[in-house]
Amino acid sequence: DTYLKSRSGTALFTVRSNNWNEKLGYIGAEEVAVVAGKGSGPLRPVTLRTALQELGSYGKYAGLPGDADLSDAVLDAKCSIRFQTTFLPVDSGSSRGALEFASEAYNYNTTEDYPRNLLLLCTSQGMAVQQDGRGKKRLYHHSTDGQGKIHRYWLEAEESRHRVGGPQEETAEERAEALQRGKATSSVIGITAMGQRFNVLMTIQVPLKQRARTSPTLGGLPACIQSWQSSASKYMTDLASKSCLSTVTYGAGGEIIVTTTSCYAQEDTLQALKTAESMPRSAFGKGCLKSMAWDDRSRGKGSDRDRSRSRGRTGRSSAARVSRGSEFDVWPGLSVKEPKRHESEHVTITVVVYNVVKRGVPSTEDVINAIDDLEKLYSACSGSARLADSSFDFMKQELQVKDILDISGKVQFQPPTKEVEGHDVFPVA
Numbered sequence: 001d002t003y004l005k006s007r008s009g010t011a012l013f014t015v016r017s018n019n020w021n022e023k024l025g026y027i028g029a030e031e032v033a034v035v036a037g038k039g040s041g042p043l044r045p046v047t048l049r050t051a052l053q054e055l056g057s058y059g060k061y062a063g064l065p066g067d068a069d070l071s072d073a074v075l076d077a078k079c080s081i082r083f084q085t086t087f088l089p090v091d092s093g094s095s096r097g098a099l100e101f102a103s104e105a106y107n108y109n110t111t112e113d114y115p116r117n118l119l120l121l122c123t124s125q126g127m128a129v130q131q132d133g134r135g136k137k138r139l140y141h142h143s144t145d146g147q148g149k150i151h152r153y154w155l156e157a158e159e160s161r162h163r164v165g166g167p168q169e170e171t172a173e174e175r176a177e178a179l180q181r182g183k184a185t186s187s188v189i190g191i192t193a194m195g196q197r198f199n200v201l202m203t204i205q206v207p208l209k210q211r212a213r214t215s216p217t218l219g220g221l222p223a224c225i226q227s228w229q230s231s232a233s234k235y236m237t238d239l240a241s242k243s244c245l246s247t248v249t250y251g252a253g254g255e256i257i258v259t260t261t262s263c264y265a266q267e268d269t270l271q272a273l274k275t276a277e278s279m280p281r282s283a284f285g286k287g288c289l290k291s292m293a294w295d296d297r298s299r300g301k302g303s304d305r306d307r308s309r310s311r312g313r314t315g316r317s318s319a320a321r322v323s324r325g326s327e328f329d330v331w332p333g334l335s336v337k338e339p340k341r342h343e344s345e346h347v348t349i350t351v352v353v354y355n356v357v358k359r360g361v362p363s364t365e366d367v368i369n370a371i372d373d374l375e376k377l378y379s380a381c382s383g384s385a386r387l388a389d390s391s392f393d394f395m396k397q398e399l400q401v402k403d404i405l406d407i408s409g410k411v412q413f414q415p416p417t418k419e420v421e422g423h424d425v426f427p428v429a
Contacts, residue, residue, distance in 0.1 A: 012086065024082050025082070026079065028076065028079065029079055033046070033190060034046060035124050035126055036126060045426065048347070048349075050429060052070050064129065076346075081348075087356065088354065088356050089356070090159055092359040098157065099156070101156075101157065122200075126143075126418075131336055141155060151327055151330055155323070160318050160320065161318065164369045166195070167195030169195075185423065188425065188426045193380035198322060202349060209339075316358045355370060
């Protein structure tokens with residue numbers, strides 16, 4: 001699971017298909033571009049296949065062995081890919097509205113000492129190599145200094161002159177001005193159909209081979225199994241009834257309704273609890289443009305009048321320039337020193353297309369353009385379908401009792417500026 005939060009801690013929402021049976025595409029690693037550089041070398045687009053084959057070179061700064069190769073020719077011929085979009089509210093008082101944020105990754109079956117996945121956070125400003133771990137992990141952009149120290153940065157979404165939906169083709173003057181300010185510029189990134197963009201954040205999960213783990217036992221069986229046997233069937237029933245979902249549905253007036261359902265562990269029993277988000281949930285529709293993450297906590301004190309004025313008022317939306325923001329800290333690097341690729345699991349790619357809105361809410365036209373953009377990208381993949389369809393059996397396996405125990409333990413712990421060379425040329429493997 002991946003979440004978005006602003007620097008202030010406010011939850012930010014994305015538009016996506018049903019979580020339980022979401023729409024997915026699949027594509028070969030040689031058909032996906034990332035922008036990356038080796039050490040102090042130049043940034044340039046390379047295929048994901050190349051990046052995985054030479055991940056030691058690209059991730060040496062973070063502690064990977066220089067010869068690390070996390071590719072798999074067979075598995076990487078079919079990577080799953082999902083497309084999402086979001087509209088972030090930006091400050092209406094500045095000439096260029098901007099918002100700093102970070103994405104949060106949560107994996108239900110990973111541990112701190114040996115992560116479940118390596119994570120590649122990719123923008124047109126480069127690729128940051130990191131790992132998941134126990135609980136929620138924020139993902140930051142990276143940069144190294146002359147002493148080899150790794151600095152982590154918030155991400156920043158800034159308004160631009162480019163419309164919502166589709167690529168961003170910059171003039172030479174526009175690129176030079178953005179570079180002078182240390183901001184991102186458009187580059188080929190993602191699949192070929194995406195063109196050149198600066199409003200994309202890709203998170204790529206590379207599954208790692210896991211070390212064997214042991215569990216304390218009681219009477220020949222793990223002690224926790226005995227207390228969970230009676231609740232396992234209830235848990236499976238909850239899943240079957242789709243009670244643990246985040247869904248996007250259409251209301252009678254054409255509005256999109258986002259409903260979230262969460263599962264929490266309480267006293268040895270997983271209870272499906274339907275929860276409403278703290279933010280409004282009806283979004284972009286005829287008179288219903290009210291959600292997209294601007295709740296009371298994100299506005300500061302004394303702004304009730306401004307909030308009441310902005311609700312329902314159509315603002316100005318644009319493609320967001322996604323750049324490195326202010327520095328967060330200095331990072332010691334990866335804890336996993338010799339990762340090995342999982343022998344049977346495929347790479348998962350999440351592409352989030354960022355837009356910002358100023359002085360109001362997105363117009364119906366902008367929301368339609370954003371969603372149409374996603375549909376075009378799915379159509380450009382090698383194939384697309386719903387997760388439950390047989391064409392995505394390569395991404396699924398039957399849920400076992402051990403998986404239930406692993407998930408329950410996780411939920412109990414914590415619920416869930418360089419110029420780019422060849423920016424306009426899609427790479428070849």
